[in-house]
Amino acid sequence: MRYRAPTRRTALTAALAAALMTVSLTAGCTRHGTSDDGRAPHGTPSPSGQSTAGTGSVLAVKIDNVGAARPQTGLDAADVVYAEQVEGGLSRLMAVYATKLPEAVGPVRSARESDLELLRQFDRPTLAFSGAQSRLLPLIDKAPLRPKTPDEAPGAFYRGSGRPAPHNLYLRPARLVDGAPGKAALTTGFRYGPAPAGGTVTASRTVRYPAARFIFTWSANRHGWLVSMDGTPARTTDGDRPAPATVVVQHVRVTTSKYHDVLGNHTPFTQTVGSGKAEVLRDGRSFEATWARRAATDGTTFTGAGGSPVNFADGQVWVVFAQA
Template sequence: MGASRTARRARTATVLSAALLLPPLLTGGCTPDDGRKPRERVESGSYFTGLEARGGPVLGVKIDNAAPARPQTGLERADIVYVERVEAGLSRLLAVYAAHKPERVGPVRSARETDLALLEQFGRPALAFSGGQSDLLPLIDEAPLFPVPHGEADDAYVRGTARPAPHNLFVRPGKALAAAPDADSPRDIGFRFGAPPRGGRATTERTVRYPAASFGFTWDATAKRWLVSFDGSPAGTAAGGRLSAATVVVQHVEIRDSDFTDGSGNVSPFTETVGAGKAEVLRGGRSYPARWERESAGDGTEFTDADGERLRFARGPVWVVFTE
């Protein structure tokens, strides 16, 4: 295990160092000096939702999704929500904020190794979290992001009184970003937005299952949103609404054991978000088969159709669910 952990750290350090040398965002008509294919010009609007305001800087928040943590606070204001499998087949969420900064977000929980490579596509964002495995904390410090953990930015966090710990810790995004004043503004992470593509299959419901969790998405034609369910029950918000998304991406990835364990000895899964594979894109009450590709941790993820054309999302919040 020790040799494997050393090798993993070396690989992570190499990836993190290489990402700092990547060139800035390219637009149509430009040719990269390193031989990579040029990126197409991005239409005006948010890189994350396609809506008008780009906002910034970028804040990622690691959010609890255990039953005692629900309903979450401020999750409905996230631009992007990533769903990850964690120990014992359970799940946690990584919410990304840029356009909107709620007063509070949470409950906040610990970070995972998967988060480091996933967040690298955002440049150097801020990350709010509450601890992590002791061997992982040095990697978080070395990653190209601005850590804002509970315990080092105490004025950014508050404890609620309605729930027991550890499901009662909330971050105040404004305070968290004040502790990370150099966090990057939004940049191109590969998403494209616009009119729906041709084809697809009429779909009103989709469920993704983990060993000990499930996520349901039901199309609401009136609201023009996919309504979210956790473990078969409607996913609400602390404000009394319903969690929803304009686009849902079911991204098929490799999920393998990492070199880290939780306090109970359960091995932490590592989700491989660099590479390529199959995906399903849900928008407008239809499901579209897709292929995803991400060349390196510093690159965004491109989603293409069967013809190799970029598959455009509906404008609004995006949920990405990682599954095998």
């Protein structure tokens, strides 16, 4: 069965136990959506990588975002980073790669129902994640994407040292996809170009979840928005601070789904099809906008008060989904 931890057996022979050592990393998903329970050993990637068929679309990776998961790896190489609310009012990230692939990405965590709707805008994207709640697995199977977990691509995932599970699962993108598909694969609906007229001079913008907080502070030297999370400046494992050129605060409906974690906390569902208010931050200014996405297969457009598109600045984009 897909994405499920291997069944424990009480009568393994010594030879079978030795053979199963190479797939021990795949014990990454429980039946209740709390993945990476620590049964897999720490170590380096398997020498046998696996590639997906077809690389014409983006690679999306679910990334852990609690304090124990920071600093993250490979986040600064993403073209788009989405931030969503998950159980307990915490946050999780989904990084989308199209123009370049980092050497490693992580820590990798589990998927949510909201991800399936969000990813419909791309043409059969590859979704790398650690696992999912058992009742969500059939929906993932039916979704028009290429789901990849340690079960299906053990050679592409590895356990990093220095952190306890579940915050130590990483991905080698080059072992999962044949290469970056290019900018044309970013069918997000975003438009890039000169800044709109007007806007409000903005030094920083804070977005709060019940148990998480994002702060974006304008840096003229970096010509981007320095990211802080939960009051701490965000850094990658290379020591760099992410500084997206454009930050979007997209106000959406967040409802309670039928799925929950092992503690019984229900998973929020972030509705990204529809329309609503948004703020686009670029060049040290904030621009009021309206977002619209008519169907799941469409990208999202952002327009100003006069109906003109609100252009994004060239570079990385962060989209933070905030409760409308």
